[in-house]
Amino acid sequence: MANKKRTTLKDIASELNISPAAVSKAMHNDSRISEKTKKEVKRVAKKLNYQPNHLASALRKGKSNLVGVIVPRTNSNFFSSVLENMEAVLNKAGYNIIITQSNESFEKECKNIDTLLYTQVDGIIASMANETVDLSHYEKIKSNGIPLILFDRGENDLNVDYVGINDYDSSHIIVEHLVEKGCKRIAHIGGYRRTRIFNNRIRGYVDALKKNNLPIDDTLIVESSLTLEDGRLEMEKLLQLKNRPDAVYAASDNAALGALQVLNENQIKVPNAIRLVGFGNEPFTSLVSPSITSVDQHSKDIGRIAAETFLNHVSKDDIKQSLNKIILDAELIVRDSSK
Amino acid sequence: MANKKRTTLKDIASELNISPAAVSKAMHNDSRISEKTKKEVKRVAKKLNYQPNHLASALRKGKSNLVGVIVPRTNSNFFSSVLENMEAVLNKAGYNIIITQSNESFEKECKNIDTLLYTQVDGIIASMANETVDLSHYEKIKSNGIPLILFDRGENDLNVDYVGINDYDSSHIIVEHLVEKGCKRIAHIGGYRRTRIFNNRIRGYVDALKKNNLPIDDTLIVESSLTLEDGRLEMEKLLQLKNRPDAVYAASDNAALGALQVLNENQIKVPNAIRLVGFGNEPFTSLVSPSITSVDQHSKDIGRIAAETFLNHVSKDDIKQSLNKIILDAELIVRDSSK
DNA sequence: TATATTTGCTTAATCGATTAAGCAAATATA
DNA sequence: TATATTTGCTTAATCGATTAAGCAAATATA
Structure with missing residues (x-):
């Protein structure tokens, strides 16, 4: 037996x-x-x-029909949804996906890439870890001659395909929305500038303030890892200011939630005293009280388009491909925290 | 180039x-x-x-050093945490993991198993989809001669290793807690009895009521898929009852959250009018208002033990292994919703 | 010094599936 | 009827890495 x-x-x-x-x-x-x-x-x-025996046929054919995927973590609705839709498209085309998590660690990300290359995947679709600055491990994928597609967390310096949303414009939309509600001192709990998407959100925020003739106050702009804890910490600091903000735009929903907790604990009325906007449209934003205004990143489209971009690559590998940078417009979902 | x-x-x-x-x-x-x-x-x-080239060496050695993992979904903290700890243990032993999601679909689960077998994984660690009743695809793994370890969502009929928590006892702990707070009409929003863990929670709930000399009222026991929507729906139905419950024990945190939303919307005070307990200790249980009492499932331990069980199997494949059924005690985390 | 052992390699087969090349028999075409 | 084509297979090589078996040279032992 x-x-x-x-x-x-x-x-x-x-x-x-x-x-x-x-x-x-x-x-x-x-x-x-x-x-x-x-x-x-x-x-x-x-x-x-x-x-x-897949090993034998893949060895002989020089093609494994596997696509490797690297995400920072799977436990957000955004990445989970991207994965689901990516997988659906790739399965239909006869590919299977191998999901790996970097846990936001640079070292783990390098190891994941090694594992995937070693498993002879036909391509890699990845979203970079927060820690990642050095990009040599991504160059390794390119020098292996297999397609690399980045999504959400990408890097301009890397000459590869990319799918994401327009972070710069998203900040504009958020700021416009808050200005419309009468806010004049809008704080930004941002991510680290070294990550392109967070840098773009900061740039968009600054430019949007300028456009609306609002002063730029450096004490209202902070950088962090954007965890819930970071949100709490930075909100507490903002409340210490002599001249408090009348709105907070956090670059992640987790940070926004942390901020909201602190505001609730201090009996500061949201949205009346301080308006709050998050980023990512995680399901919990509609569950907490008050519900949090946020930006939807079209996770389904991102997953689908990333998969299609890969398929595009393998279908016509003879022709030197032109790069695809696909930038989707994000959508502001207005909820109680900014009404 | x-x-x-x-x-x-x-x-x-x-x-x-x-x-x-x-x-x-x-x-x-x-x-x-x-x-x-x-x-x-x-x-x-x-x-x-x-x-x-991994394909070549794996083919020759008849060992891929890959472990396949199947989870219903990755976007819960429980599964995400299990995966993280499982991976850490397996990586240390020289194994890499391939994560696949069944999306709670029986059909997808079958396809995932085929993919993993086809990829020549050295073992499979899985948690069953909600839909799964027929177990022949799991038999296929066994007949392939590679180790199969189930966690959380397992099946007694299947003669395989299992790691999970004591669902039956957990229900006892929850009921005791609610009785202690003075509750007399405790409703249970349960999962489907065909899934062993949910059946055990229902049995535990019923037996605990008996033990406390409380009557069993069938109108207070419902079965569902335990989504947030299900929680809302069932809570609404419970509120229609002439004789309303004074406590609700939901077999998932999502269902508990749905119930909480309905209670909040109807201005029913939690915990004063109705006490509420969830299951799973998802992070959002501590974030909503009021925070939800829940049961922690020791996700880290489950991930670690499942991985160790696999390693145990491959290290001594000569000896006919005895089955390991590892049942951990769950822990009740009391929060505002039942205080 | 004669034999035994160790060192440091090579040779050749193998893991299974695939595929280019080839060939005989069957069938189609002129 | 003679030749060309098609059908339905077989043979043998291949994808890379690994490993059992073997062998010559170097070294150790009696």
Whole structure:
């Protein structure tokens, strides 16, 4: 019962007294094999519970039909949704995906890339860890000659395909919205500038203030890892200011939630005293009280487009591909925290 | 630059005028290879940017050093945390993990198993989808002779290793807690009985009521998929009852959150009018208002133990293994919703 | 000094599936 | 009827890495 040897093409071949080559072709419905033989082969394959050995065929064909995916973490709705839609598109095209998590760690990200290359994936779709600054491990993917597609967390310096939303414009939309509600001192709990998307959000925020003739106050702009804890910490600091903000725009929903907790604990009315906007449209933003205004990042589209970009690459590898930078417009979802 | 051929052992061998076999041994620090040769080999390997071809070595060795993992979804903190800890243990032992999601779909789960077997994983660690009743696809793993370890969502009928918490006892702890607070009509928004863990929670709930001499009222026991929507729906139904419950025990945090929303919307004071307990200790339980009492499932331990169970299997495959059913005690985290 | 052992490699087979090349028999075409 | 084409396979090589078996040279032991 246990550990019985796997059935191979050879076993089927010897049972039917034909060559393994014929069996292989029969399984792939080669037109040069008679219908009768195909039927027989499939019957015996089923009888012997034949499972093709992927390692062997991938080795021979030089193609594994696997796509590696690297995400910072899977436990956000954004990444989970991206993965789901990415997988759906790739499955339909005959590819399977291998998901790995970097846990926002640079070291882990490097190891994940090694693992994926080592597993001979046909391509890698990745979103960079917060820690990542050095990009040599990504260069390694490119020098391996397999497609690399980045999404959400990308890098301009890296000459690769990218799918994401327009972070710069998103900040504009947020600031415009808050200004419309009468806010004059808008604080920004941002991510680290070294990450492109967070830098863009900061730039968008600053430019939008300028555009609305509002002064830029450096004490209202902070950089952090954007965790819930960071949100709490920075909100507490902002409340210490002599001249408090009348609105807070956090570059992540987690940070926004942390800020909201502190505001609630201090009995500061949201949105009346301070308006609050997050980023990412995580499900909990609509669950907390008051519900948090946020920006939807079109996770489904990002997953789908990233997958399609990969498929595009492998379908016409002969032609030198032009780079695809696909920037989607984000959507502001207005909720109670800024009404 | 692009699509240059991969470096193989042969390339290194011909550069140094030795055999590929010697190169292979040198890379693995075989004691029968001179230090001088090893150094040379490693120098050239680095120079040519050699990456071993996993497909080839796995095919030859009959071992891929990959472990397949199937989870219903990655976007809960529970599964995400299990994965993180599982991966840490397996990485240390030289294994890499391939994560797949079933999205709670039976069909997807079957496809995932096929993919993993096809990829020649050395073992599979899985948590079953809600929909799953037929277990023949799991039998397929067993008949392939590779270890199968289930966690959280397991099945008694399947003769495999299992790691999870004591669902039956957890219900007892919850009911005792609510009784202590003076509750007499405790409703249970449960999962479907066909899933073992949910069945155990229902049994535990019923037995605990009996133990406390409380009547069993069938109108207070409902089965659902335990989503947030289900929680809302069932809570609304419970509020229609002539004889309303004074406590609700939901078998998932999402369902508990749905129930809480309905209670808040109806201005029913929690915990004063109705006490509420969830299950899973998802982070949002402490974030909503009021915060929700819940049961912690020791996700870290479950991930670690599942991984260790797998390693145990592969380390002594000669001996017929005895089954491991590891049941951890869960922990009640009391919060505002039941104080 | 003669034999035994160790060192440091090479040779050749292997893991399974795939595919280019080839060939005999069957069938189609002129 | 003679030749060309098609059908339905087989043979043999291949994808890279690994490993059992073997062998010559170097070294150790009696």
